[in-house]
Amino acid sequence: MTAPGAGSPRRGERLADAVDARLPVHDGGGTLLRKAFPDHWSFLLGEIALYSLIVLVLTGVWLTLFFHPDMREVVYAGGYVPLRGVRMSEAFDSTLHISFDIRGGLLIRQMHHWAALVFIAAIGVHMLRVFFTGAFRRPREANWVIGLTLFVIALAEGFAGYSLPDDLLSGTGLRIAQGIMLSIPVVGTYVSMFVFGAQFPGQDIVPRLYSLHILLLPGALIALVTVHLILVFYLKHTHWRGPGKSNRNAVGKPMFPQFVASSSGLFFTVFGVLAFLAGIAQINPVWVYGPYRPDQASTGSQPDWYVGFLEGALRLVPPWETTVAGHTVMWNVLLPAVVLPALLFLVLYLYPFVEQRLTGEAGREQHLCDRPRERPVRTGLGAAGITFFGVLLLAGGNDVVAQSFRISINVLTWILRIALVLAPIAAFLMTRQICRALLQAERERLVEGEETGEVRQGVEGGYESGHRPIDTFRPGAPRTPVEAGDAVVSPDDGRTGTPSPPPPEPAPRSR
Numbered sequence: 001m002t003a004p005g006a007g008s009p010r011r012g013e014r015l016a017d018a019v020d021a022r023l024p025v026h027d028g029g030g031t032l033l034r035k036a037f038p039d040h041w042s043f044l045l046g047e048i049a050l051y052s053l054i055v056l057v058l059t060g061v062w063l064t065l066f067f068h069p070d071m072r073e074v075v076y077a078g079g080y081v082p083l084r085g086v087r088m089s090e091a092f093d094s095t096l097h098i099s100f101d102i103r104g105g106l107l108i109r110q111m112h113h114w115a116a117l118v119f120i121a122a123i124g125v126h127m128l129r130v131f132f133t134g135a136f137r138r139p140r141e142a143n144w145v146i147g148l149t150l151f152v153i154a155l156a157e158g159f160a161g162y163s164l165p166d167d168l169l170s171g172t173g174l175r176i177a178q179g180i181m182l183s184i185p186v187v188g189t190y191v192s193m194f195v196f197g198a199q200f201p202g203q204d205i206v207p208r209l210y211s212l213h214i215l216l217l218p219g220a221l222i223a224l225v226t227v228h229l230i231l232v233f234y235l236k237h238t239h240w241r242g243p244g245k246s247n248r249n250a251v252g253k254p255m256f257p258q259f260v261a262s263s264s265g266l267f268f269t270v271f272g273v274l275a276f277l278a279g280i281a282q283i284n285p286v287w288v289y290g291p292y293r294p295d296q297a298s299t300g301s302q303p304d305w306y307v308g309f310l311e312g313a314l315r316l317v318p319p320w321e322t323t324v325a326g327h328t329v330m331w332n333v334l335l336p337a338v339v340l341p342a343l344l345f346l347v348l349y350l351y352p353f354v355e356q357r358l359t360g361e362a363g364r365e366q367h368l369c370d371r372p373r374e375r376p377v378r379t380g381l382g383a384a385g386i387t388f389f390g391v392l393l394l395a396g397g398n399d400v401v402a403q404s405f406r407i408s409i410n411v412l413t414w415i416l417r418i419a420l421v422l423a424p425i426a427a428f429l430m431t432r433q434i435c436r437a438l439l440q441a442e443r444e445r446l447v448e449g450e451e452t453g454e455v456r457q458g459v460e461g462g463y464e465s466g467h468r469p470i471d472t473f474r475p476g477a478p479r480t481p482v483e484a485g486d487a488v489v490s491p492d493d494g495r496t497g498t499p500s501p502p503p504p505e506p507a508p509r510s511r
Contacts, residue, residue, distance in 0.1 A: 036252035037259040038237050042129050047263060049122035051270040052115045053225065059112040060214065066102055068094040069164065069210035071203040080287050088166075088291035091206045095165040095286055111278035116158050118274065120306045123151045132382055133369040135238045136352040137361060143231045144352050150224050152345065153217055155306055160213040162284075162304055166206055169284075169301050171292025174205065176314070183333035201294060238369045241478070247367050300400050305393065312395030313340055316417050371477070373442075376435035383431035384424035391420045445470065446478065 037043075070090035076083050078093070079100040098105040127147055130136050136144035159177075163170045178200050181192040197204035236250035245251045253259055277283075289298055303311055313336030320331035355378065356362040372379040394401065395416045402409040449467035457463050 035233060035255045036250045037255060038239055038252045040240060044266060045122055045126040045129055047266055048270055049119055049126055051267045052119035052122055055115040055271055055274055056112060056119060059108050059115065062108050063112060064214055066094060066098050069207045071206050083287060091164060091166040092291045107278050110283050111274050113283050114274050114277045116161060117304065120154050120158055123154055127151065132372045132379060134366065134375065135369060137356055137366040139235055139365050141352045143228060145349060146224055146228045148348055150221065153220050157213060157217040158304060158306055160209045160217065163209055164206060164213060165286045166292050167286035168289040168292050168296060168298050172297050172301050173303055180333060180337040183330045184338060185329055238367050240369050302397050308396035309389050309392035310337055312392035315398055316395050316420060373435040373438040376432040379435050380428040380432035384428040387427040388424045391416055391423055
């Protein structure tokens with residue numbers, strides 16, 4: 001006797017068949033679920049940026065329900081007693097209302113701010129990982145350009161959100177931004193009027209920044225992140241050199257269930273850490289600064305870290321001016337705040353193409369990660385860039401440093417000016433030499449083996465230490481002695497690294 005319904009597909013199967021007949025669920029889903037994901041910790045940096053963006057979107061949507069982007073003046077009558085009766089913009093008033101009168105408002109607001117800092121930091125560190133491992137090479141140059149554009153948009157998004165409360169600190173930052181606009185020769189005043197809509201500060205800047213912050217810039221971020229992820233799926237990930245890993249395959253754990261489980265855990269960890277920081281670490285207490293007034297400036301005011309290098313550059317350049325045909329060019333503002341960032345990002349955009357041309361790698365695909373020591377020049381350039389950024393970031397708080405250590409701010413400024421030139425050069429030379437020394441020590445260790453700690457005396461009366469073959473290797477480390485012309489750089493090579501040998505055939509797109 002046949003059970004009822006035994007001869008026909010079950011309801012779930014019928015539903016799956018119906019969906020698959022209309023959408024590419026089986027073919028596309030099967031390929032997606034089998035996709036290999038890397039298991040090394042350094043590949044999680046991009047995921048931290050993605051999950052911070054998700055937290056930003058969730059908390060930002062909540063904040064938009066209570067924030068009023070209006071420059072109209074009101075008299076504060078909220079829960080923060082020290083500011084009652086003070087005239088302020090409605091934007092600042094609504095920020096105080098969120099912080100003191102909405103249940104959980106301060107927690108969500110601080111969580112949003114912490115997520116913004118972690119988001120930009122994660123993008124920056126992720127791009128450093130890509131740079132030092134050479135993961136920007138063919139065929140991933142487009143993803144490098146997209147990632148760098150994401151970083152630039154994230155900087156603009158962070159500055160726009162930072163300026164919305166219309167407090168004294170953010171208003172000072174907007175005043176500096178207006179000064180940068182005015183430093184642009186010929187068109188500076190027109191740019192400032194276009195952005196602010198009137199003489200500074202005007203009545204339109206906060207509503208305009210609000211539109212950028214919640215609509216245009218987030219839309220661009222989400223669109224670029226989507227394209228970035230599509231390219232990651234299509235091009236596959238890079239991986240460290242090792243057994244079973246080559247320039248023609250992609251090795252890792254499958255998306256389901258291993259990657260889904262670990263990635264979900266990472267998301268909740270990021271969410272929990274941001275909530276923990278928001279609960280115990282105060283950030284951007286706008287009620288301490290008070291509402292913005294053009295005739296005031298906060299003592300020791302510091303911007304968020306991601307624009308601190310611009311502040312430092314402005315403080316280090318001497319007061320250079322040039323007057324031509326009645327027009328004054330303020331080099332001390334134009335050079336550090338306009339020319340320097342433009343050159344910096346231009347170099348970063350072009351670097352993958354320039355390096356591949358110099359090393360002869362432009363004509364073939366690269367899917368194996370370089371260890372930083374294998375590319376002494378590239379690693380040295382990266383260390384020099386980080387040092388350059390660090391000096392500018394320190395200069396952005398030179399007044400606070402001088403007061404804290406009781407030293408002359410003029411002396412400190414000159415020290416930082418000299419360090420800005422010499423420290424990156426020293427960092428490049430030292431890093432390049434360290435990379436070469438590490439490669440040389442590694443070569444000797446592979447040839448001679450690992451020391452056992454035993455000392456033997458030979459028949460001639462001399463002493464020698466015992467060695468045993470190496471049986472443990474770090475990710476990407478070679479298993480055999482490295483020579484010039486192999487897939488890693490020779491310590492005597494002066495370029496960014498010895499090109500990898502060409503593969504026997506082009507890497508298949510369906511690997």
